[in-house]
Amino acid sequence: MSGTVREIYADHAATTAPAPEVVAAMAPFLAERFGNASSVHRRGEAAREALEEARARVASLIGAAPEEIVFTATGSEANNLALLGAMEAAAQAPRLPSSGGGVPRRRLVVSAIEHLSVLETAQHLAGRGFEVTVTPVGPGGVVDPERIARDLGPDVALVSVMRVNNEIGTLQPVAEIARLAHAAGARMHCDAVQAVGKMPVEVTALDVDLLSLAGHKFHGPPGAAALFVRRRTRLVPLVHGGQQERARRAGTENLPAIAGLGAATDRAMRVLASAEPRRIAALGDRLLEGLLARVPATRLNGDRERRLASVVNLCFEGVDGEAVLHELDLAGITVSTGSACSAASPGPSHVLMALGMRPEDAHASVRFSLGEGNDETDVDRIIAATAAVVERLRALAGQAARDAGRVAGASA
16 A cells, blocks of 8 residues: 555544553553552552542543442453353342342343343353343344333343444433333443443443443553442452452453553543534544445445444445455555454354344445544545445456356356
8 A cells, every 4th residue: 555545544443542641641650650559568559549540530431439440451351240240149149029029030131232242241141041131123223122121020130231332333222221120120231332432421321230341442542441330239250369449350450551541531521522522423424425325225234313423334235345344445444344353253243133134235234433533534535435446346246247147058
């Protein structure tokens, strides 16, 4: 690729670049300010002070108390801790006649479009004797609270529904689902990894007991994430062998990354209070409208209105989505065909299949996700390049089909 062509990064749903102030916040803890926050000497106390300062910053971003924040390495770990920890705690809890007639709470309810770190953890729980209910979604990719209500019962310990879907950007009615879950005596977990830092997320408004976030989705560092655990929510730890994180996650905390996460949350609060989210949303709308207008036989995957506008997932009928991705990559435009965590999976996206799509249409889909580094020039270049790529790939597919037809006719 020529050095004169500026790369366009349109895969912000996968990860984002650490902001300069985040890198600056991390640097001292990789050098002269190193220390173990569990140590009782002065260096350890300084590390503990920095750790708790970052905890307070993360709590402030989502309207939580600092003691309700548990640091983890990744959003996937936070999801695992939420599901495994809450389900194990519920299974160990004594059952009283007044709580559902003494019925053991050993059932988990999740939606069909959750991140694989939720769905595969649910499968793991099922293999250990827990019951799992997977609630389907409609073609718009939005969880119906009434369907969740039908799946609830006195045996349900936990409901897990994400705030923003990572592949199609649909917004889920978490607060309404949480109300139903609590009325049934269950806890509520929300995977908010794709939401925090990109839109306002407040744990009291969502009425959740557990909420996952990850710094690298909003210009923080990889390796630092967190789980919100509401007071009096019982959780069995995944990692044993130490009293770190209030005995909920043993092991020395990754102080440099956590310091970066704290800086990223401060930055996110400033960005959310600015006009930047509206600018990015307008770019997403421009991209969607431009691609629908320029590329025939193209449709949006997911609900048109109830979505994070920066995420645009489109089906380009008759082409292979990975071929589109690679052609755009050669043109200096970075996009994806879905979740980075499932990129190695050979099958179609489980999210798109849950919408009722045909496998060939799921394979023909591409996700564009915009962020702070993008502008209108980027969007217009993406539209033009994508239109040309899809037209060329369709022409090649048509020619291949005609050649195959001639060969079949000659051999008949």
